[in-house]
Amino acid sequence: MTDALATLAEGASVARSRAPAGGRISRSPQLQDLSPGEARSTRWRQASPWQRRATRLLVPVLILAAWQFVSEAGLVSTYVLPPPTAILAAFHELIVTGELQSAIVTSSARALSGLVIGGSLGLALGLFAGLWKLGDDVFDGPMQMLRMVPSIALIPLFIVWFGINETAKIALIITATAFPIYLNTYAGVRGIDNKLIEAGIIFGLDHKKLARRIILPTALPSILVGLRYSAGSSLLALVAAEQINARSGIGYILTIANQNQRVDIIIAGIIVYALLGLALAAFMTFVERLFLPWRTDIVLG
Amino acid sequence: MSSASPALHPLDPQPAGAPTDMAVHLRDVRRVFSGREVLGGIDLSIPPGEFVALLGHSGTGKTTILRILSGLDRADAGTVQVPTARSVVFQEPRLVPAKRVWQNVVIGHDQNRPARETAIAALREVGLGQHVDAWPKTLSGGEAQRVALARALAVEPDLLLLDEPFASLDALTRMRMHDLVAQLWERHHPAVVLVTHDVDEAIVLADRIIVLNAGRITLDVRVNLSKPRLRTDARFGTLRQRLLDELGVISQPARHD
Ligand SMILES: Nc1ncnc2c1ncn2[C@@H]1O[C@H](COP(=O)(O)OP(=O)(O)O)[C@@H](O)[C@H]1O
Ligand SMILES: [Mg+2]
Numbered sequence: 001m002t003d004a005l006a007t008l009a010e011g012a013s014v015a016r017s018r019a020p021a022g023g024r025i026s027r028s029p030q031l032q033d034l035s036p037g038e039a040r041s042t043r044w045r046q047a048s049p050w051q052r053r054a055t056r057l058l059v060p061v062l063i064l065a066a067w068q069f070v071s072e073a074g075l076v077s078t079y080v081l082p083p084p085t086a087i088l089a090a091f092h093e094l095i096v097t098g099e100l101q102s103a104i105v106t107s108s109a110r111a112l113s114g115l116v117i118g119g120s121l122g123l124a125l126g127l128f129a130g131l132w133k134l135g136d137d138v139f140d141g142p143m144q145m146l147r148m149v150p151s152i153a154l155i156p157l158f159i160v161w162f163g164i165n166e167t168a169k170i171a172l173i174i175t176a177t178a179f180p181i182y183l184n185t186y187a188g189v190r191g192i193d194n195k196l197i198e199a200g201i202i203f204g205l206d207h208k209k210l211a212r213r214i215i216l217p218t219a220l221p222s223i224l225v226g227l228r229y230s231a232g233s234s235l236l237a238l239v240a241a242e243q244i245n246a247r248s249g250i251g252y253i254l255t256i257a258n259q260n261q262r263v264d265i266i267i268a269g270i271i272v273y274a275l276l277g278l279a280l281a282a283f284m285t286f287v288e289r290l291f292l293p294w295r296t297d298i299v300l301g
Numbered sequence: 302m303s304s305a306s307p308a309l310h311p312l313d314p315q316p317a318g319a320p321t322d323m324a325v326h327l328r329d330v331r332r333v334f335s336g337r338e339v340l341g342g343i344d345l346s347i348p349p350g351e352f353v354a355l356l357g358h359s360g361t362g363k364t365t366i367l368r369i370l371s372g373l374d375r376a377d378a379g380t381v382q383v384p385t386a387r388s389v390v391f392q393e394p395r396l397v398p399a400k401r402v403w404q405n406v407v408i409g410h411d412q413n414r415p416a417r418e419t420a421i422a423a424l425r426e427v428g429l430g431q432h433v434d435a436w437p438k439t440l441s442g443g444e445a446q447r448v449a450l451a452r453a454l455a456v457e458p459d460l461l462l463l464d465e466p467f468a469s470l471d472a473l474t475r476m477r478m479h480d481l482v483a484q485l486w487e488r489h490h491p492a493v494v495l496v497t498h499d500v501d502e503a504i505v506l507a508d509r510i511i512v513l514n515a516g517r518i519t520l521d522v523r524v525n526l527s528k529p530r531l532r533t534d535a536r537f538g539t540l541r542q543r544l545l546d547e548l549g550v551i552s553q554p555a556r557h558d
Contacts, residue, residue: 198373199395202388203409203456213408217399294399294436 082264087271090264099253104272106249107238110166111276114173115234119227122178126185126226130219131211143182151176151233152240159244169241176237180229188222189215221295224288231280239273323382324349324460324492325370330379332365332516339365341516342379349459350490354503356544357513363496366513367464370494384459384492388452390466394445396437396452403433406452423451426488427481443474447481454485461486463495467502479505483528500544504537505530512547520547 047055064084070076071083078086094100125143128135151172162168192215200214242251250269257265288295325347332340339362347353357363368374369381371389396405403420410416421433427447437445446466453461463482467475483506486493497503503510504524512520522543526536 195391195393195395196397199389199391200408201373202371203452205409209409213400213412214397218397220399292399294401294438 079261079263082267086264087267090262090268094253094265094268100272103248103250103253104276107242107251108276110169110241110249111173111234111238114170114237115177115231117170118174118177118234119181119230121174122181122226122230123185123223125178126182126223127189129182130186130189131215140186143179143186147179147183151237155240155244164245168244169238169246172241173234173237176233177230180233181223181226184226184229185219185223188219188226191222192218221288221292224284224291227287228281228284231284232277235273235277235280322349323347324351324384325494326380326382327366327370328380330366330369330376330381332362332369332374333377339516340369340376343516343518345511345518347492347494349492352486352493352506352508353495354507354510355494355496355513356498356500356503356510356548358548359498361513362516363513364464367462367494367496370460371462386456386458387460387462388454388456388458389462389464390446390449390453392465392468394437394442394449396445396448398437400437401433402429402435402437402440402448405437405448406455408452409456419455420451423455424448426454426485427451443470443478446470446478450478450481450485454489457489458491461491461493463493465496465498467499468497475502482506500541500548501532503544504540505532510544512544514547520544 067081068083068085071078071081071086082090091100094103125135125139129139129143130136154172154175155168158168158171162171196214196218197210200210205213239251242249242254246252246255250272254266254269257263257269323346325345327343327345330340330343330345331338343366355363355366365374367389369376370383371387372383396402397408400408403417403424404412406420406423407416410419417433421430424430424433427450429444429447429451432440432444432448437448440448449466467478470478479502482495486506493507495503495506504526507524509521509523511518522540524530524540526534526540530537532538
């Protein structure tokens, strides 16, 4: 046994030394160490959550520090780029006067009501066109054409139709949110494997039960991706809509700040829009976790 | 239960003078796909509780027959009579990923407590009692296929249709599935049509083997071997050779693909 091993080992070394001679001589392969705890790449994964959180904050904190430094050193005029501390002060001012709170409520209400109406419309049309041939024939063509129109291009038209009040703003958000969820609902329903439907038919499902037990649950991931896109669109449309003569909401704060040349408040307003977007995204992640427990890979729109 | 004459359910309006004591009655069944005759006059009667294996090369119309028997496809001509209570195990499990395992098993039932009990009983029978609340995605291929088997049994079929249900499983799992199917058949005794291109599988499981060639039945033999049937038995080998000859295969070993 030992002899045989020794011979083998010898053979191997002979083979290596003869490698350049060509033929079927195997070179000893280059080895990679994948044992746990050894490889250097895994060391960071073992870092404590606190270490990782602190690391994530590193870049933002550096940027803020640089920003503050640039302003204080007078490299850029504080009029053009107020320092972070000034932005904080602006937030403070807006909160003390209560403007910010009421603006957030107003703007969120606009975005949400538009999203609810537009989303429901898109979902209903998507299901109708996805499940019924008639709905497909009637709606899919027009929807596919209309979705090519950038919703922001509709602003002048909506101002003429609805005036410059709330209606025009909500209408804009509705048109912006209806399409993403329509497209994804339609695609989700249409994309279901016919083999699943056949199995459903074999086990006695009628059309209604096929829709409820097989089609809708299977299409739900796609529908929720649509909802995620629609939620994003609702914010874009909100920002655009609030440029139309807003007399309340975050857009109003921005307009006034613009007139008063208050760059600190403008930046604060932009940050609020961003925070609204983050809140919506977090909410969608929550919804997906809640409704798609069977999905190991949660799709992030 | 199912060995009594099942309720026959004509899939074809033609009222034929069919013997009502048969679970399956096919008479001169034809099916044409884009001008090409895929089934050229199939005659086949299967008594209740008989286990029939349908052998044939790929593309000879086995699946087409099964789809006609299941009601998913209609014949162009001929008589087709099958029991109302029938179910299918397809080559793939075809489980709804968004439904838990037990809900898949009773997908056609109202999904209440009694249905859950039914599902649990069926899952226990196929050895999956611990996976009642699992999601289909978390199952292995063999487990998913056993769920499909449980789903097919939960409706207590008079006719069980199996379309190459083991073809995508590894050899070990497949042998375990053979035992399982044999057991379940002993217990529930539905008429079975098992489509396969595995000659050994057909001999191990079936009472009767039918060979299909280019849309016609070219051989219909009874398997008169006592169970369990061992591949080492000389008569097993003889029958295998005869079937392979009929299929036009020269060499002896069973195909496992
Ligand atoms: N829906 C269909 N449309 C057209 N041709 C079909 C259809 N289904 C089956 N065929 C053809 O019929 C023949 C038999 O198919 P099938 O019954 O699936 O064979 P197999 O014996 O492999 O199960 C094949 O040539 C196939 O291409
Ligand atoms: Mg087939």
